[in-house]
Amino acid sequence: MTRADVIIVGGGIMGCSIAYHLARRGMRRVVVLERSHIASGATGRCGAGVRMQWGTKPNCLVMKESIRILEGLEQELSYPHGIGFKQKGYLFLAHSKAQLIQFQKNVQLQNSLGIPSEIVSPKDMKRIAPLLDTTGVVGGSYCSKDGHCDPFHTTRAYALAATRLGATLLQYTELQSVTKSAEGTFKLTTSAGEIEAPVLVNAAGAWSGYVASMLGVNLPVYSERHQILVTEQVERVLDPMIISLHEGLYCQQTPDGSFIMGLGDPNEPKGLDQGHSWQFLFAVSKKISRLLPDITGVRILRQWSGLYNMSPDRQAVLGAVDDVPGLYVACGFSGHGFMMAPAVSESMADIILGNTPRVAIDVYGLDRFKNGNLFYEPAVV
Amino acid sequence: MSSDAIICRCEDVLLSDIRRLLDSGLTTFDEVKKFSRCGMGPCQGRTCRSLVLAEIARHRGIRVQDLEPGRFRPPGKSIPISAFLEGGEEQ
Ligand SMILES: Cc1cc2nc3c(=O)[nH]c(=O)nc-3n(C[C@H](O)[C@H](O)[C@H](O)COP(=O)(O)OP(=O)(O)OC[C@H]3O[C@@H](n4cnc5c(N)ncnc54)[C@H](O)[C@@H]3O)c2cc1C
Numbered sequence: 445m446t447r448a449d450v451i452i453v454g455g456g457i458m459g460c461s462i463a464y465h466l467a468r469r470g471m472r473r474v475v476v477l478e479r480s481h482i483a484s485g486a487t488g489r490c491g492a493g494v495r496m497q498w499g500t501k502p503n504c505l506v507m508k509e510s511i512r513i514l515e516g517l518e519q520e521l522s523y524p525h526g527i528g529f530k531q532k533g534y535l536f537l538a539h540s541k542a543q544l545i546q547f548q549k550n551v552q553l554q555n556s557l558g559i560p561s562e563i564v565s566p567k568d569m570k571r572i573a574p575l576l577d578t579t580g581v582v583g584g585s586y587c588s589k590d591g592h593c594d595p596f597h598t599t600r601a602y603a604l605a606a607t608r609l610g611a612t613l614l615q616y617t618e619l620q621s622v623t624k625s626a627e628g629t630f631k632l633t634t635s636a637g638e639i640e641a642p643v644l645v646n647a648a649g650a651w652s653g654y655v656a657s658m659l660g661v662n663l664p665v666y667s668e669r670h671q672i673l674v675t676e677q678v679e680r681v682l683d684p685m686i687i688s689l690h691e692g693l694y695c696q697q698t699p700d701g702s703f704i705m706g707l708g709d710p711n712e713p714k715g716l717d718q719g720h721s722w723q724f725l726f727a728v729s730k731k732i733s734r735l736l737p738d739i740t741g742v743r744i745l746r747q748w749s750g751l752y753n754m755s756p757d758r759q760a761v762l763g764a765v766d767d768v769p770g771l772y773v774a775c776g777f778s779g780h781g782f783m784m785a786p787a788v789s790e791s792m793a794d795i796i797l798g799n800t801p802r803v804a805i806d807v808y809g810l811d812r813f814k815n816g817n818l819f820y821e822p823a824v825v
Numbered sequence: 826m827s828s829d830a831i832i833c834r835c836e837d838v839l840l841s842d843i844r845r846l847l848d849s850g851l852t853t854f855d856e857v858k859k860f861s862r863c864g865m866g867p868c869q870g871r872t873c874r875s876l877v878l879a880e881i882a883r884h885r886g887i888r889v890q891d892l893e894p895g896r897f898r899p900p901g902k903s904i905p906i907s908a909f910l911e912g913g914e915e916q
Contacts, residue, residue, distance in 0.1 A: 481856050488859055596859045616852075676867050676903055720899060726913025729906045740910065743903035745869065 446639045448475040448612075450796065451632060453619050453655055454647035455480075456487040457595065457782055458774045460602040460613075461789030462645060462796075464521070467609035469797055474611035475641070476603075477634060479618035483599040485649045487782060489718075489750030491672060491694060491706055493685050494783035495534040495590035496559045499550045499822040500759070502807045503780075504557045509787040509803050514593055517786065523601035528594030530699050533684035535564070535572055536585045536823075537735075543690065546822060547585040554587070561587035575681055575738050592685065592696060595782055602789075619648075622658045628770060643796060645772045646765075650716060650751035652775035659768055664813050665755050665776040666714045670706060671724040673747040675739075677701035686735065687825060693731050694825050703742060705732055708779075708825050720747050752779040757818040760784055762808040763795055772796055773810070778824060832880075833873040835866020843877055847884040854878055854895030867903060870895075 449471055452459045455478025463476045478484070494511055498504045513520075514529045538544035547563060554561045564586045566578040572586060607613055618635040622644070625631055630644040648655040650667035678701050685696035692708035707728045725747060733740045755761050755776035765771040774792055777784060791801035812818055828841040838861050851857055854864075857877055864870030864877070874895065882889040 481851075481853065483859065484855075600860060675906070723913060725900075725904075726909045729909030730913075733906065733910055740907040741905055743867075743905045744900060744909075745867065745903050746865075746898035747900065748898055 445631075446637070448473040448639060448641040450474050450643040450645060451630065451639060451641040452476045452645040452647055454478065454485070454649055454652075455482040455603065455613065455615060456485045456647065456649050457483070457599050457602070457785040458649070458789060459645070459647035460599050460606060461785045462647060462774065462792050463611045463613070464602045464606040464609070465790045465793030466796065467606050467611040469793055471797070472610065473641075474606065475639065476606070476611065476613045477617050477619050477632075478613070478615045479635070481615050482603050482613070483596050486750045486752070487595050487599055489672070489748055490595055490782050491696070491704055492595040492782055493534065493590070493592055493694065493696065495587065495685070497534055497536060497550065497554060497561050497585060497587050497590060497823065499546070499553070500819055501553060501557065502805075502819070503759070503821060504554055504559055506787045506803060506805070507783055508557065508559055510783050510785070511589060511591075513786040517598070517601065521601040521605040523597070523604065525597055527598045527601055528699065529591065530593075531589055531591035533572065533586060533588040534590035535569060535684040535686050537569075537581050537686065537688045537690070538583050538585075539580055539688065539690040541582060544583045547583070550823060551585050559587065560589060561585055573682060573684055573686060575736050576686065577735055577737050579734075586684070590685065592698060593782075619655065624659060624768065630770065643770050643772070645774065645792070645796070647774045649775065650753045652753060652773065656765075656773065659771065661765055661768060661771070663761065663773065663775065663810075665753050665761060667716055667751045667753050668712050668714055669717050669719070669749045670708060670712070670752050670779065671720055671747065671749045672704065672706035673725070673728065674745050675703040676743045676745050678742055681739075682736070688735065689823070689825060691731050692825055693728070693735070695732055695736065702745070703739060706825075707731065716751065718749050718751060720749050752777070753781075754778050756813070758821045758824045759819060760788070760808045761810060762788060762792065762805050763810065765810060778821070780824070832876050833861075833863040833866065835868055836862040838863040838873070840880070843880050844884075847881065852881070852885065853893055854881065855893070857881070858895060869898075869901065
């Protein structure tokens, strides 16, 4: 039996970044288990947008810090390839007066926290995104510091930095079962043998509920498929990420020129299906052709899907699992975990080590489901 | 093949780029694709997939037919957004 000081289940952006911060804080035997390769889960399938425009104070503060970290992350992690961080802004479209009032509230909150977002008129929006058809759009909100980052290379940058600091990354190694001994040690059976540690971090994304259930813990999360597509590369014509909460649609042009767009489907059943459908191609094409009519000649190259791990208030679930000492969880990201990771992984590492984190994340704790302190995030696609 | 041979013309990936990734521990086509963008361009890996698989097989000392070929993402052949503007309603 191999022994570790901490075992992290899941080699997505969360697992790899938590491993890095634990190793950097001097934890010796940090092991990450990943049943496929790093970023093979939601992380490598995501839209990889990062934004500070949120509707609740904790999310604003976390994302503001994440973006600050991303600005210097290539240097911090010594990753010469680069992580492709580009700040071309996020433009939210309001299709009704009521939605614009919600955006005004959000922007007021964001500004009070030092986030440089603003309410924009349809005319401003044409200036920011000339290709946008603003028919039926009454206004919007915009933040030029929001942007996009390469999810594969950001994850790999964390993973390589963690291994340089002594962490062990076990890819193609699946956690199959886990028990807790009377002395409080987690004993894991994996596809590559047994391993034990006094601390276990569940960063298994869409599968976190299943991993928790191995220890008899019932997490209030579920998973849900989200479909997405990428087009061929064309000349750069669109700077910001365009988001319509009304249509459930987001679309951006990445630095290499391809458009990435996705759609939330309110009728999507709960589950772990990662398939794709032709209905999605029709639905997203029709919606995008109304907002960006000039790009309908662009060719779709690939479609795929990934899983959101959802919580009841669409807020992350972070921290210790009180009923099982030594067990920690980072899941329930509800479609925005990529951008939470840079800030939240650091706080998770500090909580695991008993330090006070720089960015407080206690509001995301599991206890909110016991004492009813849910805090619903309005700005989710 | 010389190490500056171009493996993926769509994304400008050289054989030396592939070898560097394999040396750093990548073992499958899907990993090479995601971390080099090889095969993500307009031709969707039509030329590079077999070249990369051969290189992985050589690097790992196993036969190409024993490798995972890697995922194929639809639609396979690129289709303009405009082709999806009519129809598609649930039956
Ligand atoms: C279509 C789509 C678009 C998105 N767009 C954005 C966006 O624009 N911005 C943003 O911030 N977020 C976005 N997200 C959400 C984001 O992808 C996730 O919140 C984030 O990647 C979660 O990271 P993670 O490390 O927790 O999970 P994952 O990346 O899913 O990692 C979990 C890992 O655990 C592994 N695992 C599971 N079970 C086991 C086991 N038993 N043993 C070993 N390993 C196991 C899996 O293989 C997986 O690699 C999007 C998601 C999707 C699906």
